[in-house]
Amino acid sequence: MNYDPNLKANPVILQSEELYDYILETNVYPREPAPLKELREASASHPRAFFGTNPDAGQLMAMLLKLVNAKKTIEIGVFTGYSLLLTALNIPKDGQIIAIDIDREAYNIGEPIIKKSGVSKKINFIESPALPILDKLLEEKTNLGTFDFAFVDADKNNYANYHERLMKLVKVGGLLLYDNTLWGGAVAKPEDQVPENKRRLRKHTIDFNAAVTADDRVELCHVPCGDGLIICRRLC
DSSP: OOOOTTOOOOOOTTSOHHHHHHHIIIIIGGGSOHHHHHHHHHHTTSTTGGGSOOHHHHHHHHHHHHHTTOOEEEEEOOTTSHHHHHHHHHSOTTOEEEEEESOHHHHHHHHHHHHHTTOGGGEEEEESOHHHHHHHHHHSGGGTTOEEEEEEOSOGGGHHHHHHHHHHHEEEEEEEEEEOSSGGGGGGSOGGGSOHHHHHHHHHHHHHHHHHHTOTTEEEEEEOSTTOEEEEEEOO
């Protein structure tokens, strides 16, 4: 897949590499399962390695999966599969994950490690834009309100579209997580202080954050973890 050469990793939200490294080295990496470490290291040489889920955000995600006893989940945006493998490791043996991404080539990096981990039977990877798949799921009424957990780390301009569909698929009491919601801190800066190649997605992110905050169908928490993570719990 071709990538925009101008797209670079966002700076850490803590604005201190030393403090972020401290969190990783003292709390996150010592608890990171060996298959996740292997996948993270296998992805490190990819030109867009920063597309992967931040390990600290992954640690929080693993805890949330267990707290809600998630069994049926959906993931939009897979990349090499770090968050997908994390989910598969933290749901029951008969759990199910629908994973959607347009980039099969990137997923091929992580797939052998996922298979070796013995959790691939839980995963239904679909190479496709996400909206048509979500709409197809919604056509089957038996899918409504049956997912326990959703994780979105994909095209930011479609977050609002994903949210509306996922709110019908995720059950009341289920969780919806949205990654990169602080956009390297750019959401809090004047536009003229943000690199030009990040301004469009910064605007989409700001608009989505405002929209989901105004959504009285969810309660939420905006966590300054990784590159920002909004956690929504469906209320109705």
